[in-house]
Amino acid sequence: MSISELLIGCKFRFSQTPKPLVKTLLCFLILAGIEARQQKAHANTTTLEAGFAKESITPDITDPKRPIWIAGFGQKRQARSIHDNLWVRAVALSNGSRRGVIVSLDAIGFMHNDILDVRNAVQKELKLDFVIIASTHNHEAPDLIGIWGPSLLKTGVDSRYLGLVKSQTVKAIQASVAALEPARLQRMELPNVGADVLVDTRMPQVFDSNVRALRFISAASNQNLGILLTWANHPEVLWNANTAITSDFVHYLREGIESGIQYADTTVQPGLGGTAVFINGAVGGLMTTLDSTPVVDAVLNETLLTPSFEKARAVGYRVAEAVLGGVAAGAETEVTDNTFHWTSKSLLLPVDNGKFRAAAMLRIIRRKFESGFKTRSEVGLLQLGDTWIGTIPGELYPEIANGGVEAPTGNDFNMTTPVEVPALRTVMKGQMNMLLGLANDQIGYIIPKSQWDEKAPFTYNDEPYGEENSLGPNTAPLIHKALLEVFASAQAEQ
Numbered sequence: 001m002s003i004s005e006l007l008i009g010c011k012f013r014f015s016q017t018p019k020p021l022v023k024t025l026l027c028f029l030i031l032a033g034i035e036a037r038q039q040k041a042h043a044n045t046t047t048l049e050a051g052f053a054k055e056s057i058t059p060d061i062t063d064p065k066r067p068i069w070i071a072g073f074g075q076k077r078q079a080r081s082i083h084d085n086l087w088v089r090a091v092a093l094s095n096g097s098r099r100g101v102i103v104s105l106d107a108i109g110f111m112h113n114d115i116l117d118v119r120n121a122v123q124k125e126l127k128l129d130f131v132i133i134a135s136t137h138n139h140e141a142p143d144l145i146g147i148w149g150p151s152l153l154k155t156g157v158d159s160r161y162l163g164l165v166k167s168q169t170v171k172a173i174q175a176s177v178a179a180l181e182p183a184r185l186q187r188m189e190l191p192n193v194g195a196d197v198l199v200d201t202r203m204p205q206v207f208d209s210n211v212r213a214l215r216f217i218s219a220a221s222n223q224n225l226g227i228l229l230t231w232a233n234h235p236e237v238l239w240n241a242n243t244a245i246t247s248d249f250v251h252y253l254r255e256g257i258e259s260g261i262q263y264a265d266t267t268v269q270p271g272l273g274g275t276a277v278f279i280n281g282a283v284g285g286l287m288t289t290l291d292s293t294p295v296v297d298a299v300l301n302e303t304l305l306t307p308s309f310e311k312a313r314a315v316g317y318r319v320a321e322a323v324l325g326g327v328a329a330g331a332e333t334e335v336t337d338n339t340f341h342w343t344s345k346s347l348l349l350p351v352d353n354g355k356f357r358a359a360a361m362l363r364i365i366r367r368k369f370e371s372g373f374k375t376r377s378e379v380g381l382l383q384l385g386d387t388w389i390g391t392i393p394g395e396l397y398p399e400i401a402n403g404g405v406e407a408p409t410g411n412d413f414n415m416t417t418p419v420e421v422p423a424l425r426t427v428m429k430g431q432m433n434m435l436l437g438l439a440n441d442q443i444g445y446i447i448p449k450s451q452w453d454e455k456a457p458f459t460y461n462d463e464p465y466g467e468e469n470s471l472g473p474n475t476a477p478l479i480h481k482a483l484l485e486v487f488a489s490a491q492a493e494q
């Protein structure tokens with residue numbers, strides 16, 4: 001029934017009131033009240049809705065005056081070709097009273113100030129309670145941090161490309177919200193996936209190799225809308241000599257889940273359809289497929305050693321096969337709790353790393369300081385039904401997430417006990433506990449303070465790698481503490 005039809009009926013009921021104008025006004029007020037109550041009732045429904053969208057963030061590499069520098073290894077690695085598109089992929093979630101988006105970028109990292117720009121462009125307009133943006137840490141994509149340019153003193157960030165990433169991210173978020181539709185949710189955790197295709201290059205040996213997935217199914221069509229999943233490994237299988245833009249193993253991981261495991265014309269395993277959104281986990285410490293790590297491709301019946309797209313495919317397919325196998329085997333649990341709750345904490349982190357300080361002062365890294373040499377970052381927790389999703393602003397050492405922080409002899413502060421205890425997942429209270437790495441910032445490595453080791457004598461006998469790409473030894477204690485506070489406040493509110 002239209003408003004004008006309602007107005008006619010309404011006026012009739014007020015037929016004893018003398019003045020027509022007063023009648024009309026009274027009717028408008030009553031109808032406005034009815035509409036407001038209806039909206040409120042709608043807002044209180046607990047129907048879960050999900051919407052997926054993706055936009056390309058592949059750079060233009062055709063302008064010789066604007067070289068695109070690939071991030072992740074040394075300087076001066078210019079992009080020469082495009083192997084596969086880079087993407088920003090967004091999943092919007094709504095339960096009627098709250099809504100937000102989780103976004104994945106095929107990027108080395110996306111800094112907090114850039115994330116705030118994107119939030120400013122969408123959050124009010126789309127009434128979003130949370131906007132979580134994480135980078136896959138892709139080492140075969142354009143530099144968005146600055147330290148992988150043509151030389152040590154020149155930024156690697158192309159401002160035009162950064163602008164494209166921001167505008168396409170806004171577009172993907174808008175499209176995901178527009179695509180919201182009633183959905184059912186399934187969660188699934190698969191232990192120890194792909195342990196044979198990655199290594200931990202630094203002691204102690206702790207991995208973050210479980211796949212954790214949230215799959216959304218259209219309530220209307222029963223089709224797969226999409227899947228949001230985490231696993232932890234550096235997307236750098238193509239290694240440091242590659243000059244083709246690619247999302248590395250993540251490309252094959254997503255393609256495998258969406259379209260199936262395919263070799264030439266043969267489909268080994270059919271896909272789920274929909275959109276796969278991959279977010280990295282705790283990749284510090286350091287989770288990687290080295291150029292010397294052998295990867296077996298069972299379909300080709302080959303062991304792949306040298307960096308290649310075939311090797312990246314074998315790594316990505318290993319995760320895709322696990323996900324497809326898990327779904328087929330009924331390993332998922334239906335989630336009926338549709339409540340959302342987002343808690344975040346803004347924090348200032350000291351920048352003790354002299355190289356980072358200089359790079360920021362020279363505008364190689366576009367990062368502002370506050371209160372001396374401190375930089376602003378953020379941690380957070382999204383409670384999505386019975387799943388807890390923590391957001392980590394960089395590359396977390398997995399022992400901080402899963403346990404096993406050590407205080408080895410030779411650590412620079414002569415510490416005898418670890419600081420970052422208890423391990424994050426031991427205090428998270430979800431039925432499934434996801435940790436999104438490089439989420440809402442990229443500050444580099446988050447190294448346990450009792451394992452900090454720049455000076456001889458060295459822990460575990462060798463000078464380790466990691467400290468040169470960390471803000472400093474107090475980063476991990478501060479982030480760990482802030483996350484414990486966020487987790488505690490979330491429980492207090494329950």
Ligand SMILES: [Zn+2]
Pocket residue numbers: 137234283395
């Ligand atoms: Zn890294």
